[in-house]
Amino acid sequence: MDYKITGYKPEKLFHFFEEISAIPRGSGNEKEISDYLVKFAKDRNLWVYQDEAHNVIIKKDGSEGAKDKDPVMLQGHIDMVCDKLAGVEHDFEKDGIDLVVKDGVLSANGTTLGADNGVAVALMMMVLDDDEIKHPPVECVFTTEEEVGLNGAQVLDKSLITARTMINMDSEEEGVATISCAGGLRIQFTRPVKREAAEGSLVSIKIKGLLGGHSGMDISKERQNANLLMARVVDHLMKNTDGKLVNFAGGTKDNAITRECEASLIYADKAEADKAEKLACALAEVLGDEITPDEPDFACEISAEEGRTASALPADDAKAFISAIRLAPNGVFSRNMKMDGFVVTSSNMGVVKADEDCLLIVVSPRSSVASLQENTKGRFQTLADAFGFEAEYSGEYPGWSFAEKSRVREVFVESYRELFGKELKLEAIHAGLECGLFSEALPGLDAIAVGPTLYDVHTPDEHVPLDSFERFYELLKDVLARLAR
Secondary structure (H helix, E strand, O other): OOOOOOOOOOHHHHHHHHHHHOOOOEOOOOHHHHHHHHHHHHHOOOEEEEOOOOOEEEEEOOOOOOOOOOOEEEEEEOOEOOOEOOOOOOOOOOOOOOEEEEOOEEEEOOEOOOHHHHHHHHHHHHHHHOOOOOOOOEEEEEEOOHHHOOHHHHHOOHHHOOOOEEEEOOOOOOOEEEEEEOEEEEEEEEEEOOOEEEEEEEEEEEEEOOOOEEOOOOHHHOOOOHHHHHHHHHHHHHHHOOOEEEEEEEOOOOOEEOOOEEEEEEEOOHHHHHHHHHHHHHHHHHHHHHHOOOOOOOEEEEEEEEEEEEEEOOHHHHHHHHHHHHHOOOEEEEEEHHHOOEEEEEEEEEEEEEOOOEEEEEEEEEEOOHHHHHHHHHHHHHHHHHHOOEEEEEEEEOOEOOOOOOHHHHHHHHHHHHHHOOOOEEEEOOOOOOHHHHHHHOOOOEEEEOOOOOEOOOOOOOEEEHHHHHHHHHHHHHHHHHHOO
16 A cells, blocks of 8 residues: 555554545445454454444453553544535545645545544554553454444443443544533434426525534534525525425535535526525625624525426425424533533534435434433424424433543543643533443443544544644553553
């Protein structure tokens, strides 16, 4: 393999990242990367387990003098969010990631990078491969479908794990350790429709250029959601012109803030189509004035084409669809002002689509307080009942509460201070981590979540400073050596 990342140590760590990046590993498509890890373990005569969900556990004995120490679990997920810029030709089912290295920063060519959580996979492979480092027995746990509801961790047979110390490596800021996280779930709303034939002038609208981001980590930044902006435009046109909704499609992942959305309406009368085009242009200017201070690349493209035929939504279905989108709870609901405005409860409308025979809305609510999460679920059920949607709840996972005492946390704090002369910052996050599921299943588990710095995860702008990746491995090695004493 012709490696692109050079000049960083240990060289093998970055080679491992490049090797897994060459393997397609979107959520639900992890068999190949799972099999790769099994072969990796067998080639090194390591204990390995693989289940039907393609989760993998690899165990390695402690180094000389530490074989009798308490085992440590290293953990991360092997799947990645698959997103790309409009116009980029990339098949996530078949194509590996086209890596780009520039000025010490690793990114991908027009797609998500998969550093979330490929960095953890490469780090665990390095620990398993390196016989020179000092470490207690390690149990490396590679989980699947984390990005779509922590599904792999949900079904993994956790009785195979003997460790009661866990180092999750799905955190995204160097110098910061996560010590608590929110719980979450996925709610899918569907409503069957029977379309009707229509013809005339087709007015098409496209919103693009929004920042997007992770629906947990970036929700506090209150970035704009393309689905909601588009619903505002379409609602305005439906109320003020005589058109029929043909298309509405935005977002690909429930846990990513939607950056782009497309919609179209068809008009039997050209004059009405012209009116719609003018109204849409005027509202687009208003939206631009409202949001461009925070969304500098926002753009709304509007076009019209005569002599079109289409399969349109009946008026009642279109009204219910757009009304549900506009009224659905979205963004930050509550904050803890005693914790500097830390987000407690939120939701993200990640996917909206008018299919041929079904209307679809997918949201991702989160909360670190169970009762508030139940309240959000109740609000969404009320919305579904009011507008004739069926609500399906899936992928629910628990939050992870703060522990007053934690040896692994103390070791990380000491190690970070001695290595870098700085204090490790400890924080709770609004995103979901697998620590909650493992803590629930393994009584007494002492867990922490850490990692190198990753920027703009879940978007095609995802990138990693390579020196941060390098430094984090030094920290991990030092922590393992301390746990081996």
